Amino acid sequence: MKRAGTAMVVAGLAVVGLVGCDSGESTSKGATTTAKPVLWNPCTEISDAVLSEAGVDPATEEKGVAGVPQSGWEICGWMAPKYGLTVYTSAKSLAEFEAKPGNVDFTDVTVAGRPGRKFKVAGDSRNLICDVVFATQGGVVQLEVMNRASLDGLEEPCVYLNNAASALVPTFPR
Numbered sequence: 001m002k003r004a005g006t007a008m009v010v011a012g013l014a015v016v017g018l019v020g021c022d023s024g025e026s027t028s029k030g031a032t033t034t035a036k037p038v039l040w041n042p043c044t045e046i047s048d049a050v051l052s053e054a055g056v057d058p059a060t061e062e063k064g065v066a067g068v069p070q071s072g073w074e075i076c077g078w079m080a081p082k083y084g085l086t087v088y089t090s091a092k093s094l095a096e097f098e099a100k101p102g103n104v105d106f107t108d109v110t111v112a113g114r115p116g117r118k119f120k121v122a123g124d125s126r127n128l129i130c131d132v133v134f135a136t137q138g139g140v141v142q143l144e145v146m147n148r149a150s151l152d153g154l155e156e157p158c159v160y161l162n163n164a165a166s167a168l169v170p171t172f173p174r
């Protein structure tokens with residue numbers, strides 16, 4: 001009976017960790033660190049139906065960057081025949097995002113009825129990438145479309161982004 005009670009406590013702690021109610025970590029000096037904010041996760045929050053409506057294949061889901069998680073980010077990407085689509089979330093502010101080296105040429109846009117900031121990534125000389133970032137109460141959500149470099153005769157990547165956005169943007173946190 002003691003083992004069953006222990007298993008239930010361990011299971012309960014695992015659930016608490018999954019929903020982000022961690023109260024912090026003790027350090028070697030006995031102080032408690034602040035818990036990390038729980039980010040909106042595009043891999044779990046965007047349905048397969050919405051992904052299909054956005055023109056990407058839900059079965060191609062890839063978490064992180066090339067499958068590697070990135071600290072402070074939730075990242076999920078999917079493939080379409082002509083492009084890849086990635087959704088990023090971070091607790092960083094829009095100002096911090098705009099100050100990041102390599103993010104350039106910010107302009108105000110409205111995508112799927114929501115204000116955002118379109119930008120370029122320095123070095124995208126072939127114009128393969130379209131990025132829009134949206135401010136949220138908890139940070140930012142970034143939507144990125146990257147054309148497949150191996151294909152010719154593709155639409156400008158922001159055309160694909162705008163088409164996909166009509167399905168995706170309403171699912172993003174405010």
